[in-house]
Amino acid sequence: MHSNTHVAVIGAGPAGLTAAYLLSKAGIGVTVLESDPQYVGGISRTARYKGFHFDIGGHRFFSKSKEVEDLWTELLGDDLLVRPRSSRIFYRRKFFSYPLKAVEALFKLGVWESFRCGLSYLRARLWPVRDPRNFEQWVGNQFGHRLFSIFFKTYTEKVWGMKCTEISADWAAQRIKGLSLMTAVLAALTPRRKPKPGAAVVKTLIDTFRYPRRGPGMMWDACTAKTRALGGSVEMGRKVTACAHDARSGDWTVTTADVAGLAQTFTARHVISTTPIRELMKMLAPAPSQEAAHAAGQLKYRDFLTVVLILKERGTLADNWVYIHDATVQVGRIQNFKSWSPEMVPDPAQACYGLEYFCFEGDGLWNMSDEQLIALGEKEILALGLAQPGDVQDGCVVRQRKAYPVYDDDYAKHVATVRADLEERFPTLHLIGRNGMHKYNNQDHSMMTAMLCAENIIAGERRYDLWSVNEDAQYHEAGDRGASTGGLRQVPRRIQAEG
Numbered sequence: 476m477h478s479n480t481h482v483a484v485i486g487a488g489p490a491g492l493t494a495a496y497l498l499s500k501a502g503i504g505v506t507v508l509e510s511d512p513q514y515v516g517g518i519s520r521t522a523r524y525k526g527f528h529f530d531i532g533g534h535r536f537f538s539k540s541k542e543v544e545d546l547w548t549e550l551l552g553d554d555l556l557v558r559p560r561s562s563r564i565f566y567r568r569k570f571f572s573y574p575l576k577a578v579e580a581l582f583k584l585g586v587w588e589s590f591r592c593g594l595s596y597l598r599a600r601l602w603p604v605r606d607p608r609n610f611e612q613w614v615g616n617q618f619g620h621r622l623f624s625i626f627f628k629t630y631t632e633k634v635w636g637m638k639c640t641e642i643s644a645d646w647a648a649q650r651i652k653g654l655s656l657m658t659a660v661l662a663a664l665t666p667r668r669k670p671k672p673g674a675a676v677v678k679t680l681i682d683t684f685r686y687p688r689r690g691p692g693m694m695w696d697a698c699t700a701k702t703r704a705l706g707g708s709v710e711m712g713r714k715v716t717a718c719a720h721d722a723r724s725g726d727w728t729v730t731t732a733d734v735a736g737l738a739q740t741f742t743a744r745h746v747i748s749t750t751p752i753r754e755l756m757k758m759l760a761p762a763p764s765q766e767a768a769h770a771a772g773q774l775k776y777r778d779f780l781t782v783v784l785i786l787k788e789r790g791t792l793a794d795n796w797v798y799i800h801d802a803t804v805q806v807g808r809i810q811n812f813k814s815w816s817p818e819m820v821p822d823p824a825q826a827c828y829g830l831e832y833f834c835f836e837g838d839g840l841w842n843m844s845d846e847q848l849i850a851l852g853e854k855e856i857l858a859l860g861l862a863q864p865g866d867v868q869d870g871c872v873v874r875q876r877k878a879y880p881v882y883d884d885d886y887a888k889h890v891a892t893v894r895a896d897l898e899e900r901f902p903t904l905h906l907i908g909r910n911g912m913h914k915y916n917n918q919d920h921s922m923m924t925a926m927l928c929a930e931n932i933i934a935g936e937r938r939y940d941l942w943s944v945n946e947d948a949q950y951h952e953a954g955d956r957g958a959s960t961g962g963l964r965q966v967p968r969r970i971q972a973e974g
Contacts, residue, residue: 484747486507499702508731519918564626611623630800690816747905753771778876
């Protein structure tokens with residue numbers, strides 16, 4: 476079977492659907508090809524089980540970009556709730572507010588431990604590591620090594636499956652930008668004032684966020700419906716297997732297969748890809764250069780799974796999620812779905828927690844059966860004191876492949892190699908979104924790349940450099956500030972040994 480379309484979009488996640496919706500609004504034919512037969516939204520989908528709704532990874536709808544906030548309102552309107560932001564850290568069987576509150580930390584850590592943290596912080600400020608290369612050095616400079624060990628090390632190593640000395644410093648600079656120990660102390664000790672319109676907001680300190688009544692997938696279900704109403708097509712259960720470009724005609728032939736293996740092809744003038752770069756490069760014809768193919772093959776991804784436990788409600792957690800800084804358990808973070816929205820849990824007498832385990836596809840944790848994982852989750856939630864024996868009534872498991880692009884020392888070099896090869900040979904191939912660009916973007920940042928991509932296609936020219944969208948969802952037109960680094964989060968060079 477063969478179909479014609481103007482733009483083929485690979486993947487129905489936030490980036491792909493945003494691009495499709497905006498192009499459809501402009502009257503441009505769009506076909507979205509999604510491998511999942513049931514859910515749109517990618518990692519931002521809402522999974523369901525017996526009337527319960529699960530947020531995969533947790534998605535707060537908060538952005539510094541007015542364009543993104545306005546689009547969310549346009550898509551979902553009154554179905555967006557305003558929810559309180561609440562997160563805590565679990566350490567030594569005690570809960571600590573996140574961001575840290577100085578007085579609370581003093582009492583819970585104890586005077587002697589707090590004094591040692593203070594001395595460690597003072598030492599870090601007076602004698603910081605120059606040109607920090609890895610995560611441990613960067614965070615140690617900002618908070619002191621002792622606070623790093625308490626509140627960053629264990630959780631971070633669970634998430635990424637590697638030592639903090641092996642993780643690039645730029646990841647810390649992106650995710651903790653604008654927050655320091657002094658910021659946390661001042662935030663705890665001074666009265667809060669309403670920020671002036673347009674004032675900069677530290678992303679880690681926001682107090683409220685918007686959230687769809689029944690999870691983030693509700694946003695992308697609405698986006699899908701609106702795209703279809705405008706004449707766009709969203710094809711479910713269609714895995715893209717090949718993308719062939721004809722240099723003479725400029726057309727793309729995109730080949731897909733359904734779950735039964737039945738092939739279908741689509742002809743398009745443009746292809747927008749949100750699929751992981753490593754997978755995209757294997758689909759392309761003509762084949763990429765040997766250097767680019769090798770670079771794509773070196774890109775790494777972190778996977779995770781959520782063990783969902785349905786249990787008796789005891790009012791134990793009011794948080795959206797809790798970070799587990801306890802090396803005796805494997806769980807890294809626990810979501811409380813009712814705290815995201817009461818409509819996520821159909822029975823008020825029940826609670827529903829999502830225990831997040833970070834792993835690599837194919838490792839021991841990933842290969843455990845659902846029954847084994849549910850038993851592990853029940854064992855660990857009891858060990859943490861967040862439930863009592865007999866509380867757990869049911870459970871299920873949700874697996875998420877390629878959740879996080881990994882930032883190792885060479886990722887920026889590999890992405891640059893791939894990008895140079897693709898831009899030279901395929902000017903009508905557009906990479907957007909988290910995996911599409913191998914950027915650890917938030918949902919709104921991925922949407923911004925899609926919005927600018929749509930603008931470029933509508934205009935018929937490259938008005939915006941999508942790679943200049945940075946972690947704050949700000950952007951520059953092509954050739955402006957930031958273009959020389961391609962908008963990538965840079966990896967500091969290794970410190971060379973003297974002599």
